[in-house]
Amino acid sequence: MSLLADVFTIVAVLAGLVFFIAGTAGLLRFPDTASRLHALTKADHLGLGLIVLGLLPRAGGMGGALRLLAIWGLVLVSSAAVGPMVARLTRGPEGRE
Amino acid sequence: MIADLLLAAAILAVAVASILARRTFTAVALFIAYGLLLSLAWVRLSAIDVALTEAAIGAGLSGVLLLGAVRRLASRAEAPANPPPGAAMTVLIGIACACVAAALGAVILLLPEPAPSLAPQVAANLPTTGLGNPVTGVLMSFRALDTLLESAVVLLAVICVWSLTPDGGWGGAPGAAQPILGDGPLLLLARILPPLGIVVAVHILWVGKDAPGGKFQAAAILAAMWLLPWMAGLVAPPRIAARWLRLTVAVGPVVFIAIGLAGAVTEGAFLAYPPGWAMPLILVIEIVLTASIAVALALLVIGPPVPEP
Incomplete structure (x- = not known):
């Protein structure tokens, strides 16, 4: 059982890291702000989500697991708020590029 | 151990980059990253109180204040650039910096072993505070x-x-x-x-x-x-x-x-x-x-x- 949990943790965290690496590569390589934001949100949402999922069996009880999920939820909401703010700033007040 | 070394190297790199940055906005962005990395270092040193304060005040609040300062400064006329120092001045600055670095290194090396600590007294007297x-x-x-x-x-x-x-x-x-x-x-x-x-x-x-x-x-x-x-x-x-x-x-x-x-x-x-x-x-x-x-x-x-x- 613990072996199964370990395998689950390793696979999920590694999958999360793949999204983080892809997101970082996109942030560095993509040409304009909108595409970079697109890459960044993938790391935030899926990457962190998979890492949280992988760490759940190791959270040590309900409280720790709920805290991890709360962190993921808060990051989701805040990056959802920050993304459009950055996008609006780069487009300027009149909505032009 | 490797993670700690990487963390220390990253802190140094971000600190140097923040000092060398030509634009104030870049310098502040790097300073915020520096604060967040520093709070990770405090976590690794088991100083959770310091880590929380560093993340909240050192990186978060100071970062926001500095960003505000950048915006206020940007609306003003560019400050006149100082003329580059002459050769003698450059040598003097180098010697002075080397002296400061040597003094800091000497202080670290001269620390008594074991390092002086008030931790036992704090632990002994903590019960009186409840x-x-x-x-x-x-x-x-x-x-x-x-x-x-x-x-x-x-x-x-x-x-x-x-x-x-x-x-x-x-x-x-x-x-x-x-x-x-x-x-x-x-x-x-x-x-x-x-x-x-x-x-x-x-x-x-x-x-x-x-x-x-x-x-x-x-x-x-x-x-x-x-x-x-x-x-x-x-x-x-x-x-x-x-x-x-x-x-x-x-x-x-x-x-x-x-x-x-x-x-x-x-x-x-x-x-x-x-x-x-x-x-x-x-x-x-x-x-x-x-x-x-x-x-x-x-x-x-x-x-x-x-x-x-």
């Missing part, structure tokens, strides 16, 4: 004077920011008017995050007596929970002439000083707590100081009043 967190014991009992001065410095900083008020703005609402957003994710965040954040801040304040946490961390979160609806245009900051606002900012240090003076009368020493009363008194000071510091930190970010057009 607290479980040695950091809070040091901050609120053994070195309460330092904490009192710190809280007074925050108050002083608010006065300094307000003293930058341009003509015609005194007493008015602080900060530039925020754009009113009809709809959007920021508005949603500003509505759903404050209830959660306030609960987290109260929790961090309350556990501070027994576990990592305390008033500065809680106050930084509370300040953010006020700034978020302000940025979203949901609430307007009160006029700085408002009596309750000034009272709230001042009440924390005043209560701290009053309890300290009461200790001077009853126990014969400033900031001495009567036996058995240490924990309740510390709790009162912590709660009142949290309110004062939270409002003060938010006012620092909001900035001085702007004259009404």
Whole structure:
């Protein structure tokens, strides 16, 4: 059982890291702000989500697991708020590029 | 071990990059990253209290204040560039820097082994305070004077920011008017995050007596929970002439000083707590100081009043 949990943790965290690496590569390589934001949100949402999922069996009880999920939820909401703010700033007040 | 080495290397790299950055905005962005990496280092050193404060105050609040300073500086004329120093001056600067580095290195190498520590005394005397967190014991009992001065410095900083008020703005609402957003994710965040954040801040304040946490961390979160609806245009900051606002900012240090003076009368020493009363008194000071510091930190970010057009 613990072996199964370990395998689950390793696979999920590694999958999360793949999204983080892809997101970082996109942030560095993509040409304009909108595409970079697109890459960044993938790391935030899926990457962190998979890492949280992988760490759940190791959270040590309900409280720790709920805290991890709360962190993921808060990051989701805040990056959802920050993304459009950055996008609006780069487009300027009149909505032009 | 490898992770620690990577972390230390990353901190050094970000610090150097922040100093070398040509644009002030880049330098500040790197400084914020530096603060966050530094708080990770404090976590690795098991100094959770310091890590929380570094992340909240060192990286978060200072970063926001510096970004505000960058924006204010950008609107002014470019400062005239200093002429590059001559050859002799360059050599002198190099020698002086080398001396400072050598002195720092010598100090580190000359530290006695084992390093001097007051930790055993703190651990021995902690039960007299009724607290479980040695950091809070040091901050609120053994070195309460330092904490009192710190809280007074925050108050002083608010006065300094307000003293930058341009003509015609005194007493008015602080900060530039925020754009009113009809709809959007920021508005949603500003509505759903404050209830959660306030609960987290109260929790961090309350556990501070027994576990990592305390008033500065809680106050930084509370300040953010006020700034978020302000940025979203949901609430307007009160006029700085408002009596309750000034009272709230001042009440924390005043209560701290009053309890300290009461200790001077009853126990014969400033900031001495009567036996058995240490924990309740510390709790009162912590709660009142949290309110004062939270409002003060938010006012620092909001900035001085702007004259009404």
